[in-house]
Amino acid sequence: MGERRVWVWTEIASDAPHRLSLELFTPARALGRAEAVVLGLTSEQALEQLGEFGAQLVHYAADPIYAQFLVEPHVATLTSLIESERPDLLLFPSTPTARDVLARLVGQLGRGAIANAVALDYDTSGRLLATVPCGADALATVTLEGPLPHLVQLRPKAYAAEAVGGQTEVCLVDLPVAETSCRVRVIETVEQSAAGPNLEEATVIVAGGRGLGRAENFRLLEELANTLGGAVGASRAVVDAGWVPYRYQVGQTGRTVKPTLYIACGISGAIQHVAGMRGSRYVIAINTDPDAPIFELADLGVVGDALTIVPKLTERIRAR
Amino acid sequence: MKICVCVKHVPDPNLPVQVDLDTRRLVRDPAHCILDPGDEYGVETALRLVEAHGGEVVVVSMGPPAAEDALRRAMAMGADRAILVSDEALAGSDVLATARALAAAIRPEQPDLVLCATESTDAYTGLLPGALAALLDLPQLTFARTVAVEGNIVTVQRATETGYQLVQAALPALVTVTASVGEPRYPSFKGLMAAKRKPLITRGLAVLGVELREVGERGARERVLEVREVRQVKQGRIVVEDGTGSSIEEILAFLRSIQMV
Ligand SMILES: Cc1cc2nc3c(=O)[nH]c(=O)nc-3n(C[C@H](O)[C@H](O)[C@H](O)COP(=O)(O)OP(=O)(O)OC[C@H]3O[C@@H](n4cnc5c(N)ncnc54)[C@H](O)[C@@H]3O)c2cc1C
Numbered sequence: 291m292g293e294r295r296v297w298v299w300t301e302i303a304s305d306a307p308h309r310l311s312l313e314l315f316t317p318a319r320a321l322g323r324a325e326a327v328v329l330g331l332t333s334e335q336a337l338e339q340l341g342e343f344g345a346q347l348v349h350y351a352a353d354p355i356y357a358q359f360l361v362e363p364h365v366a367t368l369t370s371l372i373e374s375e376r377p378d379l380l381l382f383p384s385t386p387t388a389r390d391v392l393a394r395l396v397g398q399l400g401r402g403a404i405a406n407a408v409a410l411d412y413d414t415s416g417r418l419l420a421t422v423p424c425g426a427d428a429l430a431t432v433t434l435e436g437p438l439p440h441l442v443q444l445r446p447k448a449y450a451a452e453a454v455g456g457q458t459e460v461c462l463v464d465l466p467v468a469e470t471s472c473r474v475r476v477i478e479t480v481e482q483s484a485a486g487p488n489l490e491e492a493t494v495i496v497a498g499g500r501g502l503g504r505a506e507n508f509r510l511l512e513e514l515a516n517t518l519g520g521a522v523g524a525s526r527a528v529v530d531a532g533w534v535p536y537r538y539q540v541g542q543t544g545r546t547v548k549p550t551l552y553i554a555c556g557i558s559g560a561i562q563h564v565a566g567m568r569g570s571r572y573v574i575a576i577n578t579d580p581d582a583p584i585f586e587l588a589d590l591g592v593v594g595d596a597l598t599i600v601p602k603l604t605e606r607i608r609a610r
Numbered sequence: 611m612k613i614c615v616c617v618k619h620v621p622d623p624n625l626p627v628q629v630d631l632d633t634r635r636l637v638r639d640p641a642h643c644i645l646d647p648g649d650e651y652g653v654e655t656a657l658r659l660v661e662a663h664g665g666e667v668v669v670v671s672m673g674p675p676a677a678e679d680a681l682r683r684a685m686a687m688g689a690d691r692a693i694l695v696s697d698e699a700l701a702g703s704d705v706l707a708t709a710r711a712l713a714a715a716i717r718p719e720q721p722d723l724v725l726c727a728t729e730s731t732d733a734y735t736g737l738l739p740g741a742l743a744a745l746l747d748l749p750q751l752t753f754a755r756t757v758a759v760e761g762n763i764v765t766v767q768r769a770t771e772t773g774y775q776l777v778q779a780a781l782p783a784l785v786t787v788t789a790s791v792g793e794p795r796y797p798s799f800k801g802l803m804a805a806k807r808k809p810l811i812t813r814g815l816a817v818l819g820v821e822l823r824e825v826g827e828r829g830a831r832e833r834v835l836e837v838r839e840v841r842q843v844k845q846g847r848i849v850v851e852d853g854t855g856s857s858i859e860e861i862l863a864f865l866r867s868i869q870m871v
């Protein structure tokens with residue numbers, strides 16, 4: 291048996307590989323020979339960058355049609371590629387488009403798939419082992435049965451992207467896209483202001499919840515975050531209340547973050563919130579309720595009023 | 611216009627999730643299960659479309675007999691009738707098997723539109739709708755913030771990571787909706803009473819013509835090998851602010867120890 295061929299579904303965002311796709315080359319390299327699949331027009335630099343992250347080969351379909359119609363052309367091409375190239379494993383990032391393509395592929399190929407994996411390996415007998423969260427306090431080890439390739443979607447930040455400095459070969463994919471698969475047409479693409487916190491990349495996150503009382507009090511968190519060079523996050527309760535926009539939300543239905551330090555202010559620590567910040571290296575929690583579940587994962591828990599503690603803390607750090 | 615809405619009966623998300631470590635399945639105590647809150651948006655979207663264009667809303671669920679509860683709730687909101695796909699052999703189904711069972715129930719209905727939520731609240735793979743669309747050979751329009759139908763064209767604002775796309779397809783089609791489509795209505799007392807009498811049919815696999823090996827544990831390609839508890843309680847330091855600012859010194863000392871200041 292030769293080396294396993296591991297394909298990474300690679301999305302291109304504003305002419306660079308999507309960061310969630312780049313993360314997947316790390317497990318791909320560890321498990322076999324990493325190859326990228328890029329459907330849609332992109333630049334030479336973007337393809338070269340895939341080599342730097344460990345792709346040895348890029349299957350590249352330079353056709354604008356993949357941006358004009360959603361899902362079905364991609365699934366059709368991917369199905370043909372799978373049939374002719376016979377990869378062992380396909381990895382998909384947790385992006386909307388990757389999910390659409392993977393989901394349809396499951397129905398189209400009649401194959402199972404694993405979603406939300408946080409780790410991936412093979413056992414000594416060559417059986418695929420994926421770790422997936424199962425409720426708040428449990429992890430399941432799951433496998434896939436049936437013919438190759440196996441299909442797995444990974445959670446954001448399951449692995450860190452690593453530039454290993456390699457070069458990639460490009461294999462042009464020249465498969466005609468049938469008109470019958472061009473059913474969902476993109477009429478218009480609208481970019482909305484990207485302003486706001488870059489939670490995925492922040493090393494410090496100061497997050498606020500309902501315990502802050504009012505939207506205006508988020509200013510206190512902004513000031514603390516600024517002095518620590520960090521970003522502000524939020525619980526869903528305050529996003530739903532309209533205090534801050536959705537892109538601040540951390541949790542199961544928001545961002546998954548892995549900062550060095552997470553300071554939770556007035557956040558109770560509901561499982562859906564914890565799902566998005568469990569991977570933080572250090573956690574400080576400030577909460578008036580000594581029984582708040584957030585204290586269970588805090589390295590330092592402060593029982594007290596965030597509205598008085600946070601501004602004083604900011605002041606002390608600034609004075610240093 | 612005929613709309614089929616897929617709805618799932620899930621453990622109440624406001625209660626802690628329990629996993630049976632022996633059977634390696636989620637504990638679904640029927641007494642603590644509800645109509646998935648995400649699916650209320652699908653039902654709401656369907657009701658609004660039918661109010662505007664006329665037609666019928668059929669809610670479809672795969673689950674144990676207790677899942678009737680979710681279907682009754684959707685009918686209390688206003689759906690006209692329900693199909694429950696239920697069969698002992700379906701226990702432990704993975705996404706593919708669930709999609710096959712739902713496709714078999716939906717196909718004979720020949721709906722103009724199939725609606726799902728973007729992801730369920732309990733298992734949240736988000737893979738079911740796309741698999742179903744492939745099996746029904748329908749175009750899939752996903753992550754909808756708005757859904758509009760004109761003639762035989764459905765137009766959706768599809769949420770993306772950086773904004774949205776306006777996407778369009780001819781009916782019949784499958785659409786997945788997000789919470790942005792509009793607040794689900796609360797069932798009225800009249801609605802709750804009426805729901806008890808609305809038609810609900812239960813379909814087993816034999817009736818649907820689905821083969822056993824395609825569904826349930828026997829059809830599942832995804833297999834759970836082991837479930838282990840990882841409840842990590844960090845034995846962190848807990849301090850109580852006593853009004854003198856002592857906790858601030860504690861925080862500063864901690865920040866220094868991890869070289870943050
Ligand atoms: C399907 C689903 C998905 C969800 N997804 C998410 C998600 O992605 N992210 C998310 O965050 N939530 C999510 N939730 C919601 C989640 O269950 C909780 O409701 C939410 O996280 C609670 O937010 P909170 O901690 O701000 O509010 P609360 O739970 O109300 O907690 C407020 C806390 O503030 C404390 N407090 C009060 N006053 C003060 C003060 N002056 N100083 C300090 N502390 C104070 C209180 O003691 C309390 O612990 C989801 C729920 C569901 C059902």
Ligand SMILES: Cc1cc2nc3c(=O)[nH]c(=O)nc-3n(C[C@H](O)[C@H](O)[C@H](O)COP(=O)(O)OP(=O)(O)OC[C@H]3O[C@@H](n4cnc5c(N)ncnc54)[C@H](O)[C@@H]3O)c2cc1C
Pocket residue numbers: 402403404405406422423424425616617618619636646648649652670671672673703704705706708712725726727728729730731732733734735736737738739832
């Ligand atoms: C923690 C956990 C992880 C799991 N991981 C996997 C996995 O990786 N791969 C796998 O194949 N299976 C997995 N399963 C099994 C999975 O729960 C079932 O296959 C389920 O029936 C469909 O998946 P979902 O709830 O994730 O659907 P999603 O795709 O998240 O659901 C989206 C929408 O599809 C519709 N829908 C989903 N299920 C039903 C239903 N039963 N009846 C009617 N409409 C429905 C609803 O509109 C729902 O809102 C997992 C189960 C658990 C509990």
